Amino acid sequence: MTEVKERINPPLDAPDAAEEQYRWNRRYPELGTGPITTDRFLSEEHFERERKLVFGKSWLNIGSVHDFSGNGSFFVRDIAVLDVSLLVVQDEQGTVRAFHNVCSHRGNKLVWEKSGPCPYLFACRFHGWGYKQDGALASVPDEGEFHFGSDDKNPGKDGLGMVPVRTEVWKGFIFVNLDASGTDSLAEHLGPLGESLKDFPFDALELRHRYDVSDEANWKVILDAQNEIYHLPMLAPLHRFLGGGAFATNEDGYTRLLDFERLGLHTVFTSDSDIEWVDTPMRTAVAKAHPDGGLTTLPIRGPFVFHVLFPNMVLGFLGDFMFTYNVWPESVDKSVWEIRMHFPRPDTLADRVIHDLMKVRFRDLLCEDVTGHAALQVGLKSRARDVFVVGDQEVQIRSFHQNLDEYMERGNRG
Amino acid sequence: MGPFLCTTSDVPEGGRKSVQPESLPELVVCNVAGTFYVLAATCSHGEASLAAGRLLGCELECPLHAGRFDVTTGGATRRPAKKPVETYQCVEQDGGLYLTDAASSAASASQAA
Numbered sequence: 001m002t003e004v005k006e007r008i009n010p011p012l013d014a015p016d017a018a019e020e021q022y023r024w025n026r027r028y029p030e031l032g033t034g035p036i037t038t039d040r041f042l043s044e045e046h047f048e049r050e051r052k053l054v055f056g057k058s059w060l061n062i063g064s065v066h067d068f069s070g071n072g073s074f075f076v077r078d079i080a081v082l083d084v085s086l087l088v089v090q091d092e093q094g095t096v097r098a099f100h101n102v103c104s105h106r107g108n109k110l111v112w113e114k115s116g117p118c119p120y121l122f123a124c125r126f127h128g129w130g131y132k133q134d135g136a137l138a139s140v141p142d143e144g145e146f147h148f149g150s151d152d153k154n155p156g157k158d159g160l161g162m163v164p165v166r167t168e169v170w171k172g173f174i175f176v177n178l179d180a181s182g183t184d185s186l187a188e189h190l191g192p193l194g195e196s197l198k199d200f201p202f203d204a205l206e207l208r209h210r211y212d213v214s215d216e217a218n219w220k221v222i223l224d225a226q227n228e229i230y231h232l233p234m235l236a237p238l239h240r241f242l243g244g245g246a247f248a249t250n251e252d253g254y255t256r257l258l259d260f261e262r263l264g265l266h267t268v269f270t271s272d273s274d275i276e277w278v279d280t281p282m283r284t285a286v287a288k289a290h291p292d293g294g295l296t297t298l299p300i301r302g303p304f305v306f307h308v309l310f311p312n313m314v315l316g317f318l319g320d321f322m323f324t325y326n327v328w329p330e331s332v333d334k335s336v337w338e339i340r341m342h343f344p345r346p347d348t349l350a351d352r353v354i355h356d357l358m359k360v361r362f363r364d365l366l367c368e369d370v371t372g373h374a375a376l377q378v379g380l381k382s383r384a385r386d387v388f389v390v391g392d393q394e395v396q397i398r399s400f401h402q403n404l405d406e407y408m409e410r411g412n413r414g
Numbered sequence: 415m416g417p418f419l420c421t422t423s424d425v426p427e428g429g430r431k432s433v434q435p436e437s438l439p440e441l442v443v444c445n446v447a448g449t450f451y452v453l454a455a456t457c458s459h460g461e462a463s464l465a466a467g468r469l470l471g472c473e474l475e476c477p478l479h480a481g482r483f484d485v486t487t488g489g490a491t492r493r494p495a496k497k498p499v500e501t502y503q504c505v506e507q508d509g510g511l512y513l514t515d516a517a518s519s520a521a522s523a524s525q526a527a
Contacts, residue, residue, distance in 0.1 A: 233494035234479060240493050253459050253481070253494035276496075 018248075018256040018272075024395035028262060031398045035387035038380045040401070041218040047332040053411035054311050054404065055081050057179045059189040061313040061326060062088065064340075065096070065172045066207035067115065072133070074122075075115035076101055080336075081329045082178055086165060087111050089118065091133040096169050098176045099162035104137060105129045110162070122162075135162040170194060171202045173324075191264030193307060197315075200299065205322050205342040209359050213337040213370055217377040219312060219329040220404075222337055225373055226325065227308055228394040229255045229271055238368045242361050245277030246303035246318060258302050260395055265310035265403050267396050270302040283361075286354060297344065298322070308396065310403055320344060321358055333377055339366060416518030419443055419452065419504060419511045430474060432465030435513070438521045440465070441502065443511060444485045446472045450511055451485040452504045454524065458483075458490065458497035500524055 017023065025033060040046050062077045068090040077086045077098075087101040087110060103110045103124040110124050110131070121130030121138055130139035137160045140146060148156045166177040168186035175186050187194060215222055225231075232247045232255055233240050248271060249255050258272040279287070300317045307315040314325035326338040341359055346352040380388075390397050417435040425431045425445040432455055433441050440455040442465040453474070455465045462478035469475075473482045473491055481495025488501040502517035513521065 236480060249494070249496065251497055253496045 022392050024260055024392050031402055035389045036401055037387050041221055041380050044332055049408055051081055053408040057411050058311050059175045059177045059186050061173050061175050063174050072118045074118055076111055085109055089133050096174055098165040098167040099135050103129050104160040131162050135164055137161045193263040193266040204344055206345055207340055208343045209341040211339040215335045215337045215370060215373050217373040218333055219327045219335040221376045222327045222335055222373050224397045227396045230393045238365055242365055245274045248272035248274045262399055266308055267399050268307045269396050271304040273303050416513030416515050421509050422506060422511055430465060430469045439525045444469050444474060450504055452502040453485055453488055454500040458499050459495040
């Protein structure tokens with residue numbers, strides 16, 4: 001299936017550490033214990049600050065190299081919250097660049113297709129100006145009629161290429177930063193999170209499934225709802241039956257985080273296996289028929305590992321597959337939840353069947369989540385309460401909002 | 415013989431009934447195909463009376479979070495419940511249902527605890 005066979009399971013802090021009350025508050029007292037305001041999910045003013053100070057300044061994941069069909073191909077990424085369209089190109093040598101998808105002539109949106117092999121030149125549909133894969137302007141129809149200059153005020157042809165956007169690739173994931181004056185590198189942004197995954201064998205996985213879900217909720221409602229497992233045993237009818245043995249509960253039936261870490265702007269939490277879990281008849285039958293199939297072979301710390309990459313990406317592992325989320329705000333109460341599922345390359349048909357079963361199970365769980373997100377937004381929007389409370393087993397949410405506040409504060413100071 | 419619980423006609427087949435014998439915790443009597451089972455009524459997971467839940471075959475479902483218990487053993491059969499609830503022996507006499515002496519003292523002990 002994959003050459004990676006060893007699973008890393010570090011020892012717990014102590015056998016009874018998971019039951020220590022307020023364990024995460026003790027580890028991260030700076031996160032406090034107070035409530036979280038609901039206004040941040042509803043206010044246009046807050047949304048505007050996020051747009052400008054977070055999405056306008058942070059590194060953002062816009063896809064992965066799996067979105068290309070190979071060297072010499074492209075995809076277009078529209079980012080509604082920033083009102084930009086990007087043309088992302090992997091050239092013949094494999095270098096990835098992103099540009100504003102805008103023709104330098106009259107400002108037309110240059111490429112209208114979503115993806116494909118690079119054409120001879122990226123030619124504007126309006127008047128046919130053509131650009132090379134590196135963004136350079138190569139062809140201007142009736143060029144002699146233009147008054148090209150040679151300075152910033154009146155640039156020449158050399159200065160009229162597509163406008164590049166800061167672009168970096170990490171482990172196959174493509175990130176852009178729309179803050180042209182920013183100087184921080186992607187490595188600096190990822191910080192200890194990037195370090196913690198530096199040896200992870202991302203190459204052993206391939207992108208298999210994509211879902212783009214229109215979600216009637218603020219982007220943080222979606223992230224928060226995913227960024228905890230307190231709800232797993234309760235949310236019915238699907239979560240409690242299809243969560244599988246990936247979420248250990250204590251003897252009272254409540255989930256306990258195996259671990260939680262703040263990694264710079266980012267976080268990661270892990271759950272432990274539920275050894276008493278009785279799976280569905282189909283999953284049990286499949287496991288019996290193919291005992292070697294679908295085993296966890298990725299080097300992860302538990303059966304469920306959930307990284308939140310600030311601001312809006314999730315990189316998670318569940319058993320033998322990896323999923324990513326990108327939650328893109330469209331307005332204060334509307335978002336697109338992009339879900340991508342990556343699996344090890346299957347050796348046999350049985351592997352493939354097991355993967356597809358996992359896909360269907362995961363998809364059904366997330367359908368239940370989508371309904372929940374919309375209901376959360378309705379409840380918050382009623383403004384019945386100005387604040388809500390989170391428990392110690394939801395520490396991830398507390399951390400995310402504190403990071404968000406601090407990031408915006410820093411951005412405000414310039 | 416221990417305390418009186420209810421008459422057998424109070425709990426038809428497939429039914430369940432809350433009973434509150436003096437000095438004992440709330441109990442629930444279930445009738446599964448003509449056989450009576452008695453359990454501690456408070457769910458081992460949330461604060462709820464199983465007597466208000468559905469009896470589905472031999473499983474009693476908590477009305478709060480829908481955990482389930484096998485009434486013949488008291489064992490939890492569905493999450494989020496994991497811990498069992500106590501079961502008690504009962505006897506039928508002259509159309510009445512009674513805890514056995516042993517069950518009665520067990521229930522008192524559990525009440526005291």
